[in-house]
Amino acid sequence: EADIYQTPRYLVIGTGKKITLECSQTMGHDKMYWYQQDPGMELHLIHYSYGVNSTEKGDLSSESTVSRIRTEHFPLTLESARPSHTSQYLCASSGNGPGELFFGEGSRLTVL
Amino acid sequence: DQQVKQNSPSLSVQEGRISILNCDYTNSMFDYFLWYKKYPAEGPTFLISISSIKDKNEDGRFTVFLNKSAKHLSLHIVPSQPGDSAVYFCAATPDSGAGSYQLTFGKGTKLSVIP
Numbered sequence: 001e002a003d004i005y006q007t008p009r010y011l012v013i014g015t016g017k018k019i020t021l022e023c024s025q026t027m028g029h030d031k032m033y034w035y036q037q038d039p040g041m042e043l044h045l046i047h048y049s050y051g052v053n054s055t056e057k058g059d060l061s062s063e064s065t066v067s068r069i070r071t072e073h074f075p076l077t078l079e080s081a082r083p084s085h086t087s088q089y090l091c092a093s094s095g096n097g098p099g100e101l102f103f104g105e106g107s108r109l110t111v112l
Numbered sequence: 113d114q115q116v117k118q119n120s121p122s123l124s125v126q127e128g129r130i131s132i133l134n135c136d137y138t139n140s141m142f143d144y145f146l147w148y149k150k151y152p153a154e155g156p157t158f159l160i161s162i163s164s165i166k167d168k169n170e171d172g173r174f175t176v177f178l179n180k181s182a183k184h185l186s187l188h189i190v191p192s193q194p195g196d197s198a199v200y201f202c203a204a205t206p207d208s209g210a211g212s213y214q215l216t217f218g219k220g221t222k223l224s225v226i227p
Contacts, residue, residue, distance in 0.1 A: 004155075006155075009153075035217075040121065040219065040220070041219055042114070042116070042201075042216075042217040042218055042219045042220070043156070043201065043215075043217040044217075045214055045215070048214065058214065059214070059216075090155055090156070092155070100146065100158045100161065101148075101156075101158065101215065102158070103148075103155030103156050103157065104155050105153070105154050105155045106153075106154075106155050
C-alpha cells in the first residue's frame with residue numbers, strides 16, 4: 001500500500017499570494033516528482049528529485065520551486081500565484097522498480 | 113508535440129463485455145510502458161506495465177498488448193465491471209532500468225462501464 005500525502009487537497013487564493021503545496025511519503029523512496037494536470041489533458045512533469053538536496057526541472061516549464069531537505073518531504077512553492085497557475089498538482093514517488101509511480105491524491109489550486 | 117497519444121477521450125462499454133483502450137507513441141526510444149487508472153478526486157494508481165521485450169503482459173482481468181513495429185499498445189479489460197469506470201492513462205519511458213524517472217503521459221481515456 002502506497003503512503004504519499006498531499007495537503008491541501010483544495011486551495012482557492014488571490015493573485016499575488018505565496019503558497020506552498022506539501023507532499024510527504026513514508027515509503028523511504030529516493031525519487032519524488034511533481035506533475036501538473038489540467039482537466040482532460042496529460043500529466044506534465046514539472047519537477048523531480050533523485051534524493052536529498054537534489055532537484056531538477058521537468059519537461060514543462062514552471063514558475064514554481066521545490067526543495068528536498070528530507071527524504072520524505074518534497075514541498076512545492078509558488079512565490080506569487082497567478083490565475084495561469086490554476087491547475088491540479090500531483091506529487092509522486094518511486095522506488096527502484098522501473099517507472100512505477102505512487103501518486104498522492106493531488107492538490108487542486110485555483111487562483112482568482 | 114505529443115509523444116504519447118490516446119485518441120479516444122471516452123469509451124462506453126456494457127458490463128461483462130471487453131473494454132479495449134488504445135495508445136500510440138512516436139518516440140522510438142520508449143521501451144517501457146505503463147497504464148494508470150484514475151478515479152475522480154484521487155491520484156492515478158498503477159495498473160499494469162509492459163517492457164518492449166514482450167508483446168503481452170497479463171494480470172487478472174487486465175492484459176496489455178504491445179506492437180512495437182506499429183508503436184501501438186492496448187489495454188484489454190475482460191470482463192468489464194462498473195468499478196472499472198475511471199480515466200485510464202497510458203505512459204511511457206525510455207529506460208526500464210533504474211534511470212526511468214520521467215514518464216510521458218497521454219491525455220487519458222474515460223471509460224464508462226454501464227451496468
